[in-house]
Amino acid sequence: MSRTPSEAEPGRIAPLSVLPVFYRLGGKRALVAGESAGTAWKAELLAAAGAAVEVYAPAVFDELAEVLARSEGRIRHVARRWSPADLAGAALAVADAADEAEAQAFRDAAKAAGVPVNIVDRPAFCDFQFGSIVNRSPLVVGISTDGASPVFAQAIRARIETLLPDGFRRWAEAAKAWRPLVQSLSASFAVRRRIWERFAREALARPGDEPTESDRGALVAAAAADRSTVGSVVLVGAGPGDPELLTLKAVRALQSADVILHDDLVAEPVLDFARREARRMVVGKRGRRPSCKQDDINALMVSLAAGGKRVVRLKGGDPLVFGRAGEEIAACRAAGIPVEVVPGVTAALGAAARLAVSLTHRDHSRRLQFVTAHSRQGRLPDDLDWKALADPAATTAVYMGKAVLGELAQKLVAAGLDPATPAIIVEYATRAEERIFHASVGTMAGVLAEEALEGPCIMLIGAALAEARPAEAAAIVEEALARAQA
Numbered sequence: 252m253s254r255t256p257s258e259a260e261p262g263r264i265a266p267l268s269v270l271p272v273f274y275r276l277g278g279k280r281a282l283v284a285g286e287s288a289g290t291a292w293k294a295e296l297l298a299a300a301g302a303a304v305e306v307y308a309p310a311v312f313d314e315l316a317e318v319l320a321r322s323e324g325r326i327r328h329v330a331r332r333w334s335p336a337d338l339a340g341a342a343l344a345v346a347d348a349a350d351e352a353e354a355q356a357f358r359d360a361a362k363a364a365g366v367p368v369n370i371v372d373r374p375a376f377c378d379f380q381f382g383s384i385v386n387r388s389p390l391v392v393g394i395s396t397d398g399a400s401p402v403f404a405q406a407i408r409a410r411i412e413t414l415l416p417d418g419f420r421r422w423a424e425a426a427k428a429w430r431p432l433v434q435s436l437s438a439s440f441a442v443r444r445r446i447w448e449r450f451a452r453e454a455l456a457r458p459g460d461e462p463t464e465s466d467r468g469a470l471v472a473a474a475a476a477d478r479s480t481v482g483s484v485v486l487v488g489a490g491p492g493d494p495e496l497l498t499l500k501a502v503r504a505l506q507s508a509d510v511i512l513h514d515d516l517v518a519e520p521v522l523d524f525a526r527r528e529a530r531r532m533v534v535g536k537r538g539r540r541p542s543c544k545q546d547d548i549n550a551l552m553v554s555l556a557a558g559g560k561r562v563v564r565l566k567g568g569d570p571l572v573f574g575r576a577g578e579e580i581a582a583c584r585a586a587g588i589p590v591e592v593v594p595g596v597t598a599a600l601g602a603a604a605r606l607a608v609s610l611t612h613r614d615h616s617r618r619l620q621f622v623t624a625h626s627r628q629g630r631l632p633d634d635l636d637w638k639a640l641a642d643p644a645a646t647t648a649v650y651m652g653k654a655v656l657g658e659l660a661q662k663l664v665a666a667g668l669d670p671a672t673p674a675i676i677v678e679y680a681t682r683a684e685e686r687i688f689h690a691s692v693g694t695m696a697g698v699l700a701e702e703a704l705e706g707p708c709i710m711l712i713g714a715a716l717a718e719a720r721p722a723e724a725a726a727i728v729e730e731a732l733a734r735a736q737a
């Protein structure tokens with residue numbers, strides 16, 4: 252992931268188009284002049300931030316009437332045009348000017364009175380601008396594009412809104428309320444810092460919870476007792492590769508992790524969501540490669556969590572599908588480590604979405620089955636239920652099937668499945684490298700051999716797959732979309 256220039260060169264700040272400052276308006280006078288909807292909303296915004304607002308407008312107009320009715324006396328209407336004398340002593344001034352001459356006059360008067368000024372929609376006359384706001388007061392996020400595109404800023408605001416659950420408001424309030432206590436502990440700077448780090452991790456991990464008195468106690472006690480406290484493990488589904496398929500919970504877990512243990516199946520763009528300070532460790536155990544044994548992974552995970560770390564165990568797809576999650580959960584439970592699971596999009600469902608095909612069908616697919624073609628010994632498991640797998644009214648997703656696809660196809664046909672049944676191979680589903688091959692049960696092993704597929708492959712088999720959009724068509728649509736966006 253690219254870093255901002257200020258991160259690339261420690262100690263230097265990259266040029267800033269504007270300085271974001273957070274201005275306390277409580278009890279201060281703010282002056283608003285003009286007769287537009289814009290001025291009425293600005294008056295309401297300034298009042299929400301605690302200012303005593305005066306609106307200078309010869310008459311009350313509709314939007315102002317609405318805002319006044321809601322303002323509980325914090326907005327005063329002055330029924331005349333503004334005059335330069337009104338600006339004296341104001342903390343800031345906002346006007347909607349009819350023309351440039353009025354904008355200039357208002358700006359000059361504000362400057363003479365030493366008051367920072369904003370003229371609605373006239374950036375050249377402004378000392379300051381209003382950004383887009385994400386409000387979780389006392390937590391406030393302001394967004395500016397320096398006037399380049401307010402619509403772009405609003406889109407970014409919408410994105411940030413989804414990342415900041417409403418519960419952060421309560422955590423920010425708690426931080427405010429608890430601050431004097433933490434300051435009074437006469438603890439060292441390092442300990443106080445650890446308290447707030449722990450607080451931030453709790454807030455990121457449990458945004459929906461109301462922070463309680465016992466959280467406060469635990470926070471202080473844990474910080475005092477320092478690092479010996481127990482951490483936790485979260486098994487997180489990374490999805491098949493496209494980072495947009497991560498859940499919000501997964502993103503939050505990644506952003507509050509101390510350590511991330513991930514499979515080599517996990518795509519790099521997903522890891523870009525990790526907290527920068529988090530330590531990342533690959534614990535891949537890809538078939539037929541020197542690898543980390545499951546017991547080693549369990550032991551590492553448990554010992555990190557026992558040492559107080561918040562461990563994210565990041566697994567491709569969904570953690571509870573062919574991921575040996577059961578053993579990892581059992582290891583945590585045995586060691587008394589709290590363990591949680593965040594689901595992810597499993598490979599079969601990621602692939603189906605790319606094909607825009609329904610895996611179930613009211614007439615010819617009433618059952619959906621996920622099967623592994625990989626036994627403990629690395630062969631086709633000999634206890635598979637062939638009758639179920641050859642059911643013509645089922646859709647089957649085959650995981651880890653590359654090495655044994657020919658044998659699997661033969662056994663399916665021997666068990667009665669029509670060799671003409673549609674079978675689709677999706678390599679690197681949802682990733683940039685994705686490739687899709689349409690075949691049938693009879694031909695799928697041949698296709699696999701011919702194409703020498705290196706990446707993870709999911710095989711989807713069943714009559715329902717006849718509805719899948721051919722890969723060529725998908726490619727054409729993608730290309731057209733890419734061209735339209737360029």
Ligand code: SAH
Nearest residue numbers: 491568569572597598650651679680708709
């Ligand atoms: N927990 C994972 C599955 C792990 S088993 C999940 O829910 O998807 C590993 C197998 O998953 C691979 O051998 C392959 O069959 C399949 N797989 C995982 N990611 C894939 C991807 N992006 N494209 C195709 N198949 C994938």
